[in-house]
Amino acid sequence: MSTIVSAKSVPALDMSAVTLTFPDGAGRVRALDDVSLAVAPGEIVAITGPSGSGKSSLLAVAGSLIRPDSGRVSVATRSGDTVELNGLSRGEAARARREHLGFVFQQSNLIASLTAVEQLEVTAHLGQRWWSGPSRRRDVRERSRLLLDQVGLADQSHKLPAQLSGGQRQRVNIARALMNTPSLLLVDEPTSALDSARGAAIVELLTAMTRTHGAACVLVTHDPTHLDRMDAVYEMVDGRLRSVTSDQDVEPGVGSSEAGPSSLNGVGLVSLRGTAMSSALTAMP
Ligand SMILES: Nc1ncnc2c1ncn2[C@@H]1O[C@H](COP(=O)(O)OP(=O)(O)OP(=O)(O)O)[C@@H](O)[C@H]1O
Numbered sequence: 001m002s003t004i005v006s007a008k009s010v011p012a013l014d015m016s017a018v019t020l021t022f023p024d025g026a027g028r029v030r031a032l033d034d035v036s037l038a039v040a041p042g043e044i045v046a047i048t049g050p051s052g053s054g055k056s057s058l059l060a061v062a063g064s065l066i067r068p069d070s071g072r073v074s075v076a077t078r079s080g081d082t083v084e085l086n087g088l089s090r091g092e093a094a095r096a097r098r099e100h101l102g103f104v105f106q107q108s109n110l111i112a113s114l115t116a117v118e119q120l121e122v123t124a125h126l127g128q129r130w131w132s133g134p135s136r137r138r139d140v141r142e143r144s145r146l147l148l149d150q151v152g153l154a155d156q157s158h159k160l161p162a163q164l165s166g167g168q169r170q171r172v173n174i175a176r177a178l179m180n181t182p183s184l185l186l187v188d189e190p191t192s193a194l195d196s197a198r199g200a201a202i203v204e205l206l207t208a209m210t211r212t213h214g215a216a217c218v219l220v221t222h223d224p225t226h227l228d229r230m231d232a233v234y235e236m237v238d239g240r241l242r243s244v245t246s247d248q249d250v251e252p253g254v255g256s257s258e259a260g261p262s263s264l265n266g267v268g269l270v271s272l273r274g275t276a277m278s279s280a281l282t283a284m285p
């Protein structure tokens, strides 16, 4: 059953009329063309689409890694504030990423010389003052161990990346992305380096972690077998985003009032399962 997101619900990610172009010879290529997307806390949505259609560009803009040509992007923080990503300086954007966003990419990009638990600890200490005291260090270690336990790696926490399998490395990556309790998880093809069983397990884990931790999650995937686990599915074609769930273009104000996507704050579409929102609200760490 789908639940309508009330007008009061604040999306964790709110993108409105975003356009992004890159130089391309004499002209410019439109990587994102008037894209609007809203994702609620605890909701996981998939973005599919052909190579070069703009999926990674969407994540880069949502993650403040690239500033769009036009449009608005905002992220709701855990404390209830809204951060407008467009207007941030480079330093402010880096801080917003550290505090409010989690990234999981195809390659796990772990630091070769750190154990699994240290990968998470380093993330928590980034941007902190050098004298962060022993009690904070203890809290950080405790949270690192808890997260590794939640992704099924309690007994692997002492291992270096080279001693872990591809699936295990991706689990560390997911735990690390959750370390700073982000309100938004941005995930780009996390299963493409894995076999189908391990890939399915990773998507299952992402779905569970998204709901448990109340983060919104945008998952780019080529694999159609994962789509039935999603709260909503979108397809990107030539920089334009359309909802596969309703077979309608994702445009401001579009939406039905029952099952399927509905309009949210006048922009984007979202189809939210009731359980997602309730678990999100009860599980905010
Ligand atoms: N840094 C860049 N400079 C110039 N053009 C770029 C850049 N990044 C992406 N593009 C172009 O923008 C378009 C969208 O690229 P993007 O990487 O978002 O596609 P994608 O859907 O993620 O593809 P894939 O499935 O292959 O990862 C493509 O035409 C690509 O060539």
Ligand SMILES: [Mg+2]
Pocket (backbone or CB within 6 Å): 055, 056, 057, 188
């Ligand atoms: Mg890509």
